[in-house]
Amino acid sequence: MSIHPGTAAKTSALDSRPGAPDPKARRRSPTRVNPALYLFPLPAVAITAFFLVMPTLQAFQYAVTDWNGFSAAFNYVGMDNFIRAFTKDSLFTNALTNNLKFVLLVVVAQTVFSLLLALLLTKNSRGSILLRALFFFPTILSSVSVAFIWKFIYDPNFGLANSVLGAVGLESLQGSYLGNNVQALYWVAMTQVWFHAGQMMVVFIAGLQAIPRELYEAAEMDGAGKWQQFKSITWPFVAPATSIVVAYTTVQSFKAFDLILGIAGNPPKASLDILSTRIYSTFANSEFGYAAAQSIIFMAMIALVTWLQRRLLRLTPKGE
Amino acid sequence: MFSSITRRGILAIYAVIIIVPLTVVGFGSFKSTQELFEGPFSLPQSLSPANYAEVIGGQDLGSSFMNSVIVTAISVPLTLFLASLAGYAVSRLRGFMSWGIFGFLVLGMAIPAQANMVPLYVLFGRLGLLDSLTGLVVANVVSSLPIAVFILGGFMRTLPKELFEASSIDGTGPWRTYVSIALPLSAPSVAAAAIFLFVIHWNELLYPLLFIQSPSHRTLPLALLSFQGEFQTNYPLLFAGVILASLPVVVAYVFLQRYFVAGITAGASKG
Numbered sequence: 001m002s003i004h005p006g007t008a009a010k011t012s013a014l015d016s017r018p019g020a021p022d023p024k025a026r027r028r029s030p031t032r033v034n035p036a037l038y039l040f041p042l043p044a045v046a047i048t049a050f051f052l053v054m055p056t057l058q059a060f061q062y063a064v065t066d067w068n069g070f071s072a073a074f075n076y077v078g079m080d081n082f083i084r085a086f087t088k089d090s091l092f093t094n095a096l097t098n099n100l101k102f103v104l105l106v107v108v109a110q111t112v113f114s115l116l117l118a119l120l121l122t123k124n125s126r127g128s129i130l131l132r133a134l135f136f137f138p139t140i141l142s143s144v145s146v147a148f149i150w151k152f153i154y155d156p157n158f159g160l161a162n163s164v165l166g167a168v169g170l171e172s173l174q175g176s177y178l179g180n181n182v183q184a185l186y187w188v189a190m191t192q193v194w195f196h197a198g199q200m201m202v203v204f205i206a207g208l209q210a211i212p213r214e215l216y217e218a219a220e221m222d223g224a225g226k227w228q229q230f231k232s233i234t235w236p237f238v239a240p241a242t243s244i245v246v247a248y249t250t251v252q253s254f255k256a257f258d259l260i261l262g263i264a265g266n267p268p269k270a271s272l273d274i275l276s277t278r279i280y281s282t283f284a285n286s287e288f289g290y291a292a293a294q295s296i297i298f299m300a301m302i303a304l305v306t307w308l309q310r311r312l313l314r315l316t317p318k319g320e
Numbered sequence: 321m322f323s324s325i326t327r328r329g330i331l332a333i334y335a336v337i338i339i340v341p342l343t344v345v346g347f348g349s350f351k352s353t354q355e356l357f358e359g360p361f362s363l364p365q366s367l368s369p370a371n372y373a374e375v376i377g378g379q380d381l382g383s384s385f386m387n388s389v390i391v392t393a394i395s396v397p398l399t400l401f402l403a404s405l406a407g408y409a410v411s412r413l414r415g416f417m418s419w420g421i422f423g424f425l426v427l428g429m430a431i432p433a434q435a436n437m438v439p440l441y442v443l444f445g446r447l448g449l450l451d452s453l454t455g456l457v458v459a460n461v462v463s464s465l466p467i468a469v470f471i472l473g474g475f476m477r478t479l480p481k482e483l484f485e486a487s488s489i490d491g492t493g494p495w496r497t498y499v500s501i502a503l504p505l506s507a508p509s510v511a512a513a514a515i516f517l518f519v520i521h522w523n524e525l526l527y528p529l530l531f532i533q534s535p536s537h538r539t540l541p542l543a544l545l546s547f548q549g550e551f552q553t554n555y556p557l558l559f560a561g562v563i564l565a566s567l568p569v570v571v572a573y574v575f576l577q578r579y580f581v582a583g584i585t586a587g588a589s590k591g
Binding site: 033034036037038040041043044045047048051052053054055056058059062069116117119120121131133134135136137138139140141142143144145147148149150151152153155157158160163194199202203206251254255257258261262265266275276279280283288291292295296298299302303 | 322327330331334337338339340341342344345348356357360402403405406408409410412413414417424428430431432433435436437439440441442443458459461463465466469493494495498519523525526529540541544548549553555558559561562565569570573580581584585
């Protein structure tokens with residue numbers, strides 16, 4: 001049993017486009033493509049078009065109506081649904097604020113923490129391999145399971161957190177966790193980090209192991225301290241891994257739907273409502289048109305935040 | 321950068337933060353509520369399967385388990401089959417057809433499932449796919465095809481073209497080449513993709529929540545979620561449910577860990 005981040009790196013190094021024209025191949029007499037080959041992607045293309053692309057386009061169509069999902073009659077309301085979401089619907093703006101806060105918290109905490117774990121476990125010693133397997137473990141559980149585990153930890157009356165604090169004489173730190181509307185989102189963010197930090201750790205380890213050792217040896221000879229080495233070797237070299245981790249964590253925490261529903265119930269209370277749970281509630285309330293408009297805002301938010309991050313990460317120096 | 325003591329300290333603390341809750345859940349699933357609250361860390365007094373019997377028989381988690389098995393057992397191979405067919409074609413075609421098809425199929429990774437759930441629900445309603453396991457299979461396949469094509473197509477593209485060319489000179493058709501050359505050579509990435517799909521299909525919550533109405537059609541995550549309202553603080557029952565829902569994935573993790581890490585991390589580079 002061992003964890004091989006190398007394998008992961010190999011299977012995930014797929015960024016260049018397949019089938020980009022290879023000049024050498026073209027000069028050679030091109031092998032005739034068997035026309036039957038065009039049938040191979042057909043099923044995948046057909047169901048993607050029908051069940052993914054078409055519904056996504058339809059979302060835009062629904063978004064400008066007040067359709068309730070059942071009656072044949074509906075009205076075109078133009079941009080009203082979008083205006084309503086941002087100006088008249090405090091439930092939606094609340095969910096939006098919560099979601100952005102949650103994403104920011106988780107992205108920062110998870111990136112820093114998983115990098116820390118990766119730095120501590122870069123070497124392939126027996127102990128490191130075992131600990132990597134352990135830290136990775138929560139990722140494979142279902143969100144609902146993780147939610148139940150942490151619901152118990154946070155339970156104000158019987159929960160683990162308060163019992164541990166009580167046992168070591170720190171009663172003053174005991175709290176009501178999810179019951180506290182100001183803190184609830186932070187506690188769920190912590191759960192999310194526990195859930196997925198191990199997964200991101202593996203991405204970082206793959207990046208760290210690719211850094212040539214000689215660089216550190218040379219830096220040491222030049223008398224560079226450990227922090228100096230981190231700043232000028234590790235951080236710039238691990239930048240591609242960092243951007244993968246940040247991008248993935250962003251999407252993952254935008255979609256923390258299952259975890260929120262499991263930990264906070266359906267529908268969640270206002271202090272734990274995020275965009276995806278809000279969309280679901282609107283949908284469950286038979287406001288199909290409005291829910292579709294909210295979905296579009298949701299997609300736009302993910303795109304916007306991802307774009308901003310790419311800009312920001314590009315601004316950070318990549319080292320000389 | 322860290323002294324050996326700091327390093328060990330951090331690792332030990334985090335190991336405890338992972339192990340303790342999991343142990344408490346494992347032990348707790350055999351306890352009564354009172355026993356759990358009085359001593360969450362202690363070994364259970366007896367290995368009484370009462371909680372398990374209650375969730376499997378009384379709460380019908382057994383049939384949800386079967387539904388999850390059926391849906392996962394069909395949607396994983398089906399996704400792999402469709403994605404590998406497409407990936408194979410993409411690796412053999414050239415120019416626009418190749419990256420055009422690949423791009424189209426992979427585009428879906430940018431669309432979060434929550435974003436098109438309203439139109440998908442309407443479409444499923446028209447097709448009579450609501451409240452059926454077939455509908456769940458379709459939803460799983462559709463939503464995970466992009467990432468599967470991304471993993472498999474990306475890998476197949478790295479296979480040496482000469483292999484395919486040699487076989488086409490021999491007059492072997494594309495189907496035979498796919499079955500006897502492309503698939504076997506892609507075994508590592510197929511395994512990684514299979515694990516990734518297994519985990520996400522087994523744990524899928526959104527689609528069952530959207531589409532399933534009858535309790536007898538619930539999958540495990542949905543059945544578990546419904547516990548949350550019913551049992552509030554009956555944690556031992558929730559824990560027995562958690563153990564049952566996690567068991568297949570955990571067993572697979574113990575034996576196929578390598579592929580888990582490869583698969584789930586390959587999934588992570590999307591986005």
